Amino acid sequence: MKKLCQSKILKNEQLADQYWKLVFDCPEIANEALPGQFIEVYFDHSLKIFPRPFSIAKVEHDALELIYKVIGSQTEIMASWKPGETVQILGPLGNFFVISDDTKTHILVGGGVGLAPMVFMSEVLKEKNFLFFCGGRNGREYFPEVHDPVRRIISTDDGSVGFHGNVVQCLEKEIAAIETPVVIYACGPEKMCEALKYFGEKHNIPVQISMETIMACGMGLCQGCALKTYDENGNDKISLVCKDGPIFKGEEINFG
Amino acid sequence: MVDLSVELSEKLLLKNPLMTASGTFGYGDEVTDFVDTNLYGGIVSKSLSLNPRVGNPPPRIVETPGGMINSIGLANIGLDRFLEEKEEYFHNFEGQLIVNIAGQEDDEFYTILKRLDRVNWVRGFEINVSCPNVKKGGIQFGTDPDFMFKLIAPMRDLTDKFLMIKLSPNVTDIAKMAVKVQEAKCDAVSMINTLYGAAIDIYTRKPKINTVIGGLSGPAVKPVALANIIKARKAIDIPIVGIGGITNGDDVIEFLLAGASAVQLGTVHFFDPLAVVKIHQFLQQYLESQNLNTIKELIGKALI
Structure with missing residues (x-):
């Protein structure tokens, strides 16, 4: 409540x-x-x-x-x-990431300030097997500490820290070595989230994405935070990020 | 103890003049976690259409100086689901429920009116003839006095319940519209709906609202609302329910002085969900400080 x-x-x-x-x-x-x-x-x-x-x-x-x-x-x-x-x-407010016991590797992907909810995830998953992919433009961005540093994989667009490239390219390089079944949880720029949706489809990995829109009330009163989505039959739908989200399955989101 | 009650007609007594503006409060059951909704004299539901409406695609809202522009497109759950899902909540609601109706053509309005006339927990209607954000229906009913009269005149025969018409400020003379509402024997007018508004992103050069032009609301529109109420007050005898940018108790008193018998809180719900609590307290203190026993004494008492 x-x-x-x-x-x-x-x-x-x-x-x-x-x-x-x-x-x-x-x-x-x-x-x-x-x-x-x-x-x-x-x-x-x-x-x-x-x-x-x-x-x-x-x-x-x-x-x-x-x-x-x-x-x-x-x-x-x-x-x-x-x-x-x-x-x-x-x-x-809003829904939350769904964590299943069957998942062998939890992949957290945070781009820019989108890493915030992933820090919370990394705390909750402390006793489980997770990898935290942090993406930023350059080394001056914030990359959160995790209790076990080998689980944190940094990528920067300019290559000044970690992998040289974006976080999805970094994940593409690592994915073959990761123990399955895998779930990806993501929050970050729209382009990153869109790329992860298709990455998930390509590798047959479920992706849960935290979406952002302009928002006013935050609780469903104004219906302003509309997001184009698909229903279970693939038909166009409008969802509210504040109440139906902010977490959506990759296949639900219509990036247009 | 001061008396906050107001009468919008013999059919509709409100225990205080505070109502919710349609589309800013859901169906009333979203905020019960932290606000006692019984503090409202009345709740005006989100616009209801016969069938569910998904509303407009994003972007639907944008923040503007002292306000916002919206283009929601009357997204709503439709009449059947409304009756099924909201009955229990409104049975327990101690204020009055006014259902806002938005049809696309005359018959849709009349069908909803006839069905809800039989529902005992619905105490009255607000007819939306002034939504700027839908292609069919909406504001076209509300900008031509004769066109509007043709739509609303038959409604009086369909219900004895409280019947109020919500007017648009996007007209040359709102007083002419208000007179037509009185001629149609409706019980009250509510005003104002949103003003036309637009905003453009200077980097993408795209409009910030999907429909390009949307409805402006919030504190920025308050003086426009007051001016329209003053104009209408001179032209009609039926009560006016004032709407437009009300943020605090001072604003409510100002609307009453201008001639409104009750008010609706709208956009303030998005940035100050406890406004109703604060306003409620303010009204009592204000009346006591002014040595008034009843808030009715303020209605239309501005020195104009």
Whole structure:
């Protein structure tokens, strides 16, 4: 059940170039959140009125963690928030990644700030066999720590760190050596998600993708966050990212 | 204890003047996790059509200064599913349920009206003659006074329940439209629906809304709503339900002073889901501070 909370900021610190980590004291949401779910962060509304959705990057006891990238006016405001301040947040919202016991290797793919929900996944899958493919444009991006460094495979577009190329090319190189059955969980730029959908089809691997759209209310009131999808018979459909997602199966998504 | 109740007609008494605007509150059952929806005097449902509508393709919304543009296209679950799935919730709802009806042609409106007239948990209707985002029906009914009159006049014979027409601001003279609503013996008008709005991405050069032009709402439109209410108030005697950019308690008082008998909260639901709680508290405090016993005393009392 979603909760609307006035939550105190415990930490707000820069991780890398534009990447920040924000931690709330919020037992109401932290104790219920599952990987893949998101929250809405509210601002003092003036010229910009919408709250902003963020995937949950981690929960630890009562603490709820976000990883955000400063790319616009609202994330600039977020970067100015200090510990002790209170912010209104709503969550947990949306569906979550489905983890099956039959899966031998869990492949997490995060591109750019899309790695946030994958950090949560890597925590939940700590005792299981997973590989975390992190993609970025260059070495100045944020690549999260994982408890076992060999499980983290970095790729950068300019080759400054890790594999030289995009995260899907990197996965293509590694896939033959990975123990099956495999499931891919992904979040990142649309082009990456689209490529992973077709990668999954080619290799017969189920793919669960966290999708992003412009979003207003976050809970199905406005019906604004529409996504073109297919139903089980392959017919065109419209889904709402906030309620029907944000996680969709690769075959459900119509990248157009 | 102050009295917040208002009367929209002999048929519809609201325990307070706060209603939800159609399409901004789902069917009322989405926010019950954290808001007591009984704080609303009335809920206006999402627009209902005879058959389900999937609505428009993305992108459907864009944030604009002090507001947003939407083009949802009346996505809804259709009459049958509405009756099946929402009965239990509305049986327990302590306010009044007004169903917003959006048909594509005259007969669709009338069919829905006839069927819902028999449903006891539906207390009234708001007729959407002013949606800017559908190709057929929608705003074409709401921009030509005679065309609209032809559509709404037969409705009075189909139901004795509360009947309200939602007007578009995208007309030359909203007062003329309001007069037609009164002539058709409807109980009230609600205004305003969204204003035409557009936004273009300067890098892709594409419109930010799938239908190019959508409906502008939010705090930015509040002065337009007030101006239209003032114009209509002079032209008609039936009650006006004010809609347009209401964000807080001050706004509600302003709408009542301008001549609205009740108001609808809309876009504020997307950025301040607890607005109704805060407004409720404000109204009580305001009346006490002004030494007023009842909120009705404020209606139309602006010094204009």
